[in-house]
Amino acid sequence: MYDFDQVINRASTACQKWDDLQKRFGVHDAIPMWIADMDFKSPPPVIEALNQRVKHGIFGYTSRPDSFYEAIIDWVNRRHHWQIDKKWIAPSPGILSALSLSINSFTQQGDKVIIQTPVYHPFSQIIKSLGREVVTNPLNLKNGRYTLDFDDLESKIDSTVKILVLCNPHNPVGRVWSLEELTMLGEICIKHNILVISDEIHCDLVYRGYKHLPFASISEEFANHSITCIAPSKTFNIAGLQTSCNIIPNEEIRDIFNQSINNQCIGSPNAFGIIAAESAYRYGEEWLEQLINYLQGNLDFVIHYFQENIPHIKVIRPESTFLVWLDCRELGLTPKELDEFMLNKAGVAMNEGYIFGVDGEGFMRMNIGCPRSVLEKCLCQIEGAVNFLCKA
Ligand SMILES: Cc1ncc(COP(=O)(O)O)c(C=O)c1O
Structure with a gap:
């Protein structure tokens, strides 16, 4: 124990x-x-793996071995029943850096990005600081439970809305969005050609009686209209090691994302982050x-x-x-x-x-x-x- x-x-x-x-x-x-x-x-397996790495004593430029990707693929399949492909995985130092880069790459100055408030505060800060417009689609609170407001969402969409940032599960209200909710949301976004960035950083920490559903796992169409951001950082308490990844099935979107990562020169991993992530996903269950x-x-x-x-x-x-x-x-x-x-x-x-x-x-x-x-x-x-x- x-x-x-x-x-x-x-x-x-x-x-x-x-x-x-x-x-x-x-x-x-x-x-x-x-x-x-x-x-x-x-x-402990994460600490042990890091100790072994420290003992080696040389911490030069590092690349991501196949075993790192395999650990992620196995984890997502085992825990979330979503079979992903290695080439879909686009690593980033953190989820916020990936979000910022995506908004920058997939929208123009003045375009609109929807968030569902109350929500993790850096979302709006990033959108505004990039010169994009924040559109809020507030959650409904009834009898102590928050739900999505689809009427409000539809009423706020126009041709300048390019992205919806979904928080799944939701910080701070703690909802694990259901299949019905995610399906309705996805259908609206696809109808209006809105890219869904699904921030799933909290997906591994789900309480009894609930089940996380990756947005992109619902259908091929959803997968092709989305970027799913995951990380071992909350799950295994390794946020300081700055290692996350983005699952992007759509090749065109993925190429643009990876190009932006390269342009920003943030593609190289943290030598400790990849060790911690791999050992956590393999041995931390x-x-x-x-x-x-x-x-x-x-x-x-x-x-x-x-x-x-x-x-x-x-x-x-x-x-x-x-x-x-x-x-x-x-x-x-x-x-x-x-x-x-x-x-x-x-x-x-x-x-x-x-x-x-x-x-x-x-x-x-x-x-x-x-x-x-x-x-x-x-x-x-x-x-x-x-x-x-x-x-x-
Ligand atoms: C919903 C959500 N997204 C992103 C982050 C931060 O992710 P990162 O440290 O990988 O940028 C947090 C941290 O609290 C979070 O709650």
Whole structure:
């Protein structure tokens, strides 16, 4: 059994979550429950493979061996029942770099890109900074569950919309999109010749009772109109190793993508990243199963704790990933007051809901990828602060 209860001191490892608290939040002592990595060690086979590589002692320019691609192909087939071809795989250092490059390559200045808010905040930042227009297709929230709004989507499409960035599963609301939802979405996009970039970085971390479905696996037509971005970074907690890949069945789209990677001179892999990715995909599965069980325990604990002790805050139950979207609107605070309250009164550093879009106002995103004892402390502090606020 792997020990996810172990509290590991990450301070002074140049880790953003702990070491950048002061820079990001202006405090140094809040419990960091923000940026999306976990406070767990990576799977032992990954650490062992990296150790072996370090022992060799030479870290020159590196290429990707066939075994790296085979590990990805096997993983996607085994876990997600999607048979992909080696030539479809276009590696990139990260998913955001791939997204930025794709938007740059497949749209012109002034073109529109659709995102489904509230959504991972760098999407809109990248689109805007490239001089493209962000079109929001807000998710619907009903009875504590988010769904896609197809009427709104259709009403916002015109000939200048070129790309839809899908977050599947969705960060921050945690939805694992269903076959019906993905099919409707895909059909609309194909009808209007919109390229779907399906960011599936969270696809391996899915809770009991749910099943991730790669958008492109639904049909050949969907595969030909999409780029699927995956990575071992969230799954095995190796985000710092900057290794991801994009699955692009359509040859024309793939050639343009690969050409852009070459033009940017970001095609060479990180020598450690490819070792970690391959060993994780080959030997990390048992660790992942235990991790998902542990996260499920954390999630059950969080849901129960809020229901019993902090009923003013509602948990949007995630179907995937270690990020939990908290509906804090009943506290009656403005977005800025809510930040200030969580940070300074509760002593917990979370991502502010409004950074994910205006529809995130009144929400906070909490990262539960940590030992349960840390989570317990965090919830206890929030409870104390909310009790004090509600009495005042
Ligand atoms: C949905 C989503 N996409 C992309 C990323 C970042 O990916 P990368 O570090 O590979 O650029 C994250 C990180 O939190 C994420 O949640």
